[in-house]
Amino acid sequence: MAYDVNNVFAKILRGEMPAERVYEDDHVLAIKDIHPKAPTHVLVLPKGPYTSLMDFSIRATVEEMGYFFQTITKIAERLGLNDKGFRLVSNIGADAGQIVPHFHVHLLGGKQLGSMAGDSDS
Amino acid sequence: MAYDVNNVFAKILRGEMPAERVYEDDHVLAIKDIHPKAPTHVLVLPKGPYTSLMDFSIRATVEEMGYFFQTITKIAERLGLNDKGFRLVSNIGADAGQIVPHFHVHLLGGKQLGSMAGDSDS
Numbered sequence: 560m561a562y563d564v565n566n567v568f569a570k571i572l573r574g575e576m577p578a579e580r581v582y583e584d585d586h587v588l589a590i591k592d593i594h595p596k597a598p599t600h601v602l603v604l605p606k607g608p609y610t611s612l613m614d615f616s617i618r619a620t621v622e623e624m625g626y627f628f629q630t631i632t633k634i635a636e637r638l639g640l641n642d643k644g645f646r647l648v649s650n651i652g653a654d655a656g657q658i659v660p661h662f663h664v665h666l667l668g669g670k671q672l673g674s675m676a677g678d679s680d681s
Numbered sequence: 682m683a684y685d686v687n688n689v690f691a692k693i694l695r696g697e698m699p700a701e702r703v704y705e706d707d708h709v710l711a712i713k714d715i716h717p718k719a720p721t722h723v724l725v726l727p728k729g730p731y732t733s734l735m736d737f738s739i740r741a742t743v744e745e746m747g748y749f750f751q752t753i754t755k756i757a758e759r760l761g762l763n764d765k766g767f768r769l770v771s772n773i774g775a776d777a778g779q780i781v782p783h784f785h786v787h788l789l790g791g792k793q794l795g796s797m798a799g800d801s802d803s
Contacts, residue, residue: 596798613763616754625747632738635773641735644774648797651757652766655794665797672777673799675770676718676789 562608568661572606582637586623587630589666598669599638599645603631609662611651631664640668646675684730690783694728704759708745709752711788720791721760721767725753731784733773753786762790768797 563569570576572588581601582589592600605627609615615624635645645668650657685691692698694710703723704711714722727749731737738746757767767790772779 596796600798612750612769613754613757616751621747621751622743623747624750625743625745628734628746628750629738629743632735635735640776641774644772644776644779646777646798647734647769647771647773649769650766650794650797651769652763654762654766654790654792655768657766667798668776670776672772674718674795675772675787675797675799676722676768677795677797677799 562610562614563660564608566659566661568602568604568659568663569608572604582630582634584630587627589634592665596665597667597672599640599667601634601638601666602663603627603634603666604661604663610660611657611662612649613651615662631666635666635668638666638668640666644668646672648675684732684736685782686730688781688783690724690726690781690785691730694726704752704756706752709749711756714787718787719789719794721762721789723756723760723788724785725749725756725788726783726785732782733779733784734771735773737784753788757788757790760788760790762788766790768794770797 571578578590580590586606589601589603592602645666648665693700700712702712708728711723711725714724770787
C-alpha cells in the first residue's frame with residue numbers, strides 16, 4: 560500500500576489540520592484522540608510516512624523502532640499513567656479496523672479497561 | 682516491582698511448564714494464548730526478565746527494543762496475518778488488567794476485532 564499524503568495524520572503533521580498535541584519531538588508526535596475510548600486516549604505516531612507497523616518495521620531501522628517505543632513509555636509517564644497502568648494498542652489492516660493509513664499506537668488509560676478484542680465474554 | 686522468577690512465563694522460558702511455541706530465537710519467544718480471544722492469539726515476549734513495557738524500556742537498549750518489535754511483525758507475517766490485518770496489544774499494570782508480570786505483547790487476528798477498550802459503544 561502506497562502512503563497517502565492526504566491522510567488525516569499527514570495533514571496534522573503538516574499543520575494543515577488542528578490537533579491537541581501532548582508530546583512532540585523530531586521523530587514522534589502524540590495527539591489526543593478526538594473520539595476517546597478512555598479518560599486518557601492518546602495517539603502516538605512516527606513522523607515518517609509509514610502506513611502501518613509492517614511498513615515501519617521494513618523501512619525504519621532497528622534504532623528508529625526502538626526509539627519510537629521508548630518514547631511511548633516516556634509519554635505514558637508524562638501523562639501520569641505509570642501508577643495505575645495503561646494499554647498500548649496498534650490496529651494494523653482491515654480485521655483490526657485500522658482507519659487512518661499512517662502507523663499509530665493508541666495509549667489508553669485512566670479507567671479499568673475491558674476486553675481487548677471486543678468480545679463480551681472476555 | 683522486582684521481577685518474580687516464578688511467574689508463568691519465566692517457568693515456560695525455563696521449560697518448567699508446557700506451552701505451544703510458534704516462534705523462538707535467542708531473544709524472543711512466541712506462544713499460543715491458552716485462553717484465546719480470537720482465532721489467532723499469540724503472546725510475544727522478550728526472554729529477558731522485564732516486568733512490563735516500562736521496565737523493558739528502561740533496562741533494554743534501543744536496539745533490543747527495536748529488534749523485539751521488528752520480530753513481532755515477522756511473527757505476524759509467518760502466522761499469515763498480513764493480508765487481513767491484526768491487532769497488537771500490551772497491557773501494562775492494573776488498569777489494563779496485566780496478569781503475568783513478565784512483559785508480553787498480544788497478537789490478535791483471524792476475525793473482525795471489536796472495541797479495543799472493552800466498551801460496548803466503540
